[in-house]
């Protein structure tokens with residue numbers, strides 16, 4: 001793994017379980033630390049003997065030895081290197097043996113990331129130093145939730161191969177950001193990342209935009225021009241809103257992907273192109289295939305591996321973590337002190353649905369910073385639209401218990417009818433209109449619910 005800045009604390013992760021080692025690595029990288037991995041005791045000893053580390057995290061049982069050997073090795077050499085071991089669930093005796101041998105702490109499997117972070121912070125005596133914060137900011141996607149962790153693990157894996165990736169998720173959930181992250185971690189990183197919004201190109205220009213054209217190919221083609229494929233050669237072509245491609249263009253795209261060749265409009269020869277395709281859409285592409293709007297063969301070509309971006313509302317407390325980073329960014333850009341959130345603002349953020357996901361959060365915070373008085377952002381500054389879920393809760397709260405269901409529904413119905421009657425001065429014809437029911441139906445309901453003119 002490439003070394004980051006020398007100023008960052010270095011952690012050695014020793015684990016033969018590749019998935020766990022990766023999860024630990026990602027968590028530590030997210031904390032802004034520099035990470036080295038060893039997949040066994042022998043390799044770990046060699047690294048410890050030849051390089052400087054500030055912390056070692058080691059699994060207990062590995063094919064070529066025990067984590068305990070490493071603890072003893074470090075003690076025997078008198079190194080100033082704190083080591084913690086990771087023990088199998090329920091094996092307390094192992095943990096005790098490691099602590100006796102000199103380990104400063106242990107973690108039991110399955111590893112709880114919150115616990116891991118606390119352990120690392122206390123071992124390294126760090127709590128978000130400026131270097132750590134800067135490194136965090138550089139991370140491709142912010143968030144500590146399990147959903148986002150899984151995305152980060154998959155991104156790292158996808159970066160190591162060349163397969164087409166199909167990124168799904170709601171609008172503003174970070175699909176393009178994830179695509180850029182795959183590219184940036186891949187061996188294509190030095191080559192271009194070309195993002196194309198397939199929905200924004202007029203149909204008659206599509207072919208020339210994608211494949212380029214030769215001088216004189218059509219009126220206005222004054223010079224030879226490359227298309228997206230040639231521009232992305234050696235790198236990654238990101239096809240955003242791929243469901244918006246017209247069928248005729250889908251055929252041409254499929255051919256270019258299969259043959260790895262393109263021909264410029266007006267050109268004679270085909271040229272080789274080497275691009276990795278990442279596509280995305282917020283639509284349901286499988287359904288587009290069913291309805292005949294999208295070619296099945298292209299769908300299979302693009303959808304080799306799916307990366308699903310979680311919606312912000314599925315990311316738990318991440319909304320607060322991301323919000324905090326965003327206000328810090330805004331403050332840095334505007335050269336002003338960082339604003340804090342009041343408790344009410346935090347609560348409002350956690351309860352809101354965010355149909356527009358992180359993009360919406362960015363907009364909300366830009367506005368809130370501009371509106372807020374003093375140094376705090378309050379819930380009013382956020383100007384959140386009350387969500388459907390909140391509205392139902394508000395009705396329920398005003399009307400007491402929500403069960404038995406029939407009682408609850410009767411109370412809701414009664415409240416709506418009384419409100420309509422109030423509004424119309426008890427004119428039942430107008431109230432029925434307002435409620436969208438017939439006069440007869442309203443009369444029946446008034447009787448059933450025992451509503452009489454008060």
Ligand SMILES: Nc1ncnc2c1ncn2[C@@H]1O[C@H](COP(=O)(O)OP(=O)(O)OP(=O)(O)O)[C@@H](O)[C@H]1O
Pocket residue numbers: 140141142143169170171172173174175176177178240281282322358359362
């Ligand atoms: N986890 C995240 N951490 C930090 N920023 C994020 C995260 N997810 C999304 N963003 C930011 O939110 C904005 C929208 O992200 P992006 O453009 O990648 O979304 P998208 O899913 O491609 O949207 P669309 O479907 O509308 O094209 C960007 O400014 C991006 O940097």
